Amino acid sequence: MPMFSSGPITYAQWTQCLDLLASGLHDDSVLAQMEQGTLSWSGGVGPLFAQRISDEFTSRLTRCSQLLTRDLSASTDDASVVRAILNARQTLYFLHRIAQLTVFADTLRMHLTGEVRKFAERSQQSLEDSARADRSGRLRLLLRHNNLLRYDCLVQPVLPPLPDASTPTVPPSAMPLNGTPTGARHRRNILS
Numbered sequence: 202m203p204m205f206s207s208g209p210i211t212y213a214q215w216t217q218c219l220d221l222l223a224s225g226l227h228d229d230s231v232l233a234q235m236e237q238g239t240l241s242w243s244g245g246v247g248p249l250f251a252q253r254i255s256d257e258f259t260s261r262l263t264r265c266s267q268l269l270t271r272d273l274s275a276s277t278d279d280a281s282v283v284r285a286i287l288n289a290r291q292t293l294y295f296l297h298r299i300a301q302l303t304v305f306a307d308t309l310r311m312h313l314t315g316e317v318r319k320f321a322e323r324s325q326q327s328l329e330d331s332a333r334a335d336r337s338g339r340l341r342l343l344l345r346h347n348n349l350l351r352y353d354c355l356v357q358p359v360l361p362p363l364p365d366a367s368t369p370t371v372p373p374s375a376m377p378l379n380g381t382p383t384g385a386r387h388r389r390n391i392l393s
Contacts, residue, residue: 205237205238207237207238208236208237208238208239209234209235209238209240210239210240212240212246212249214238215238215240215250216253218231218234218238219253219254219257222299223257228295232295232298232299235299235304236302236304238304240304240305242306251306251309251312254299254305254309254313255312255313255316258296258299258300258313258316258317259316261292261296262296262316262317262320264292265289265292265320266320266324268288268289268292269286269288269289269324272284272285272288273285273328279339279343282340282343283347286328286343286344286347286349287347289324289349289352290347290349290352293317293320293321293352294352294353296317297314297317297352297353299313300313300314300316301314317352321350321352322350324349325348325349325350328344329344332344
């Protein structure tokens with residue numbers, strides 16, 4: 202990975218950072234470099250850069266949606282549901298940190314921040330709509346306690362308390378999240 206002593210300055214150096222960002226292999230070090238960089242927004246550089254970073258955000262959000270849907274569809278217990286949500290929140294948290302870089306023009310920061318927020322709101326609403334089919338109410342509790350909208354502050358996962366011993370329950374391994382018995386599983390599309 203190219204390292205710049207004072208962060209990227211030229212458009213070519215910023216392009217290298219964006220290429221590395223697109224690879225997804227060096228996210229933390231690329232972000233550290235971008236935090237130290239400067240960029241002249243004069244001429245045609247601003248619109249070109251804004252389009253490149255916007256395209257990367259769109260790509261990351263699409264991938265986040267696909268992974269969240271896949272992970273939730275494959276989940277078999279509360280812990281795997283929470284893990285899927287936390288993975289999505291980590292992606293949103295990373296994008297939120299990039300969107301807040303002071304080197305970006307105010308309009309670009311507002312646009313990127315808004316894109317992350319809109320994605321989180323739509324996804325959370327879609328998850329909550331899907332949880333209405335869960336008769337146990339367990340999925341709704343997990344979604345409420347591990348809300349996607351709290352991406353800007355990574356917090357520990359929260360598993361709601363189990364019902365008391367006097368309440369008959371079906372173990373999570375016997376009752377998947379969609380409320381159907383284990384033998385009658387159907388794939389769910391959590392996000393639309």
